[in-house]
Amino acid sequence: EIVLTQSPGTLSLSPGERATLSCRASEGIPNFYLAWYQQKPGQGPRLLIYGASSRATGIPDRFGGSGSGTDFTLTISRVEPEDFALYYCHHYGGSPTFGQGTKVEIK
Amino acid sequence: EVQLLESGGGLVRPGGSLRLSCAASGFTFGSHALTWVRQAPGRGLEWVSTIGGDGYGTYYADSVRGRFTVSRDNSKHTLYLQMNSLRAEDTAVYYCAREAMDILDYFDYWGQGTLVTVSS
Numbered sequence: 001e002i003v004l005t006q007s008p009g010t011l012s013l014s015p016g017e018r019a020t021l022s023c024r025a026s027e028g029i030p031n032f033y034l035a036w037y038q039q040k041p042g043q044g045p046r047l048l049i050y051g052a053s054s055r056a057t058g059i060p061d062r063f064g065g066s067g068s069g070t071d072f073t074l075t076i077s078r079v080e081p082e083d084f085a086l087y088y089c090h091h092y093g094g095s096p097t098f099g100q101g102t103k104v105e106i107k
Numbered sequence: 108e109v110q111l112l113e114s115g116g117g118l119v120r121p122g123g124s125l126r127l128s129c130a131a132s133g134f135t136f137g138s139h140a141l142t143w144v145r146q147a148p149g150r151g152l153e154w155v156s157t158i159g160g161d162g163y164g165t166y167y168a169d170s171v172r173g174r175f176t177v178s179r180d181n182s183k184h185t186l187y188l189q190m191n192s193l194r195a196e197d198t199a200v201y202y203c204a205r206e207a208m209d210i211l212d213y214f215d216y217w218g219q220g221t222l223v224t225v226s227s
Binding site for chain 1: 142215
């Protein structure tokens with residue numbers, strides 16, 4: 001089972017700032033099988049990114065994914081008020097695993 | 108519009124059973140694998156089980172294998188999770204999610220979840 005470790009645990013930012021979230025895998029993830037989700041309180045997660053860098057339908061272009069192998073990054077170019085939430089990375093294509101999450105909070 | 112609506116959660120005693128349902132609409136039901144993911148209070152996401160579009164391929168996390176059974180009724184557009192021998196550590200919000208294309212794929216749509224509480 002691939003273990004995903006997200007950092008930081010909490011990211012405190014002001015609206016308009018850039019957010020950089022990291023997801024590190026315990027071993028290389030083949031075929032870029034890495035997704036990112038956003039979750040707000042009381043809601044189910046929402047798909048943001050799949051295939052490490054492809055934006056899901058309807059996701060604003062301020063969200064970007066990058067990386068390969070064991071190191072992946074979710075970037076929010078300019079954080080909007082609605083972006084303050086929890087973010088999870090997810091390895092798929094085998095036994096699915098999730099990172100523990102990064103909380104993006106208002107500074 | 109794709110919609111997934113979970114139901115069946117509630118309070119159950121340790122050792123008890125519960126069956127969750129997930130009613131789906133807005134897509135060709137039998138063309139997609141479906142998955143259950145859970146989230147314990149204040150914790151992260153944990154994959155529980157996946158079932159193929161035709162219902163014949165099933166997969167389970169080690170933590171639930173032998174106790175939980177996933178199934179689906181393609182005529183009713185409904186996914187199920189039969190949970191037996193429940194433990195306190197099974198307490199969580201249970202989400203159903205649609206897999207994008209292939210089995211064990213990423214999850215492109217999620218429900219709002221149903222809360223299961225295992226307590227005496």
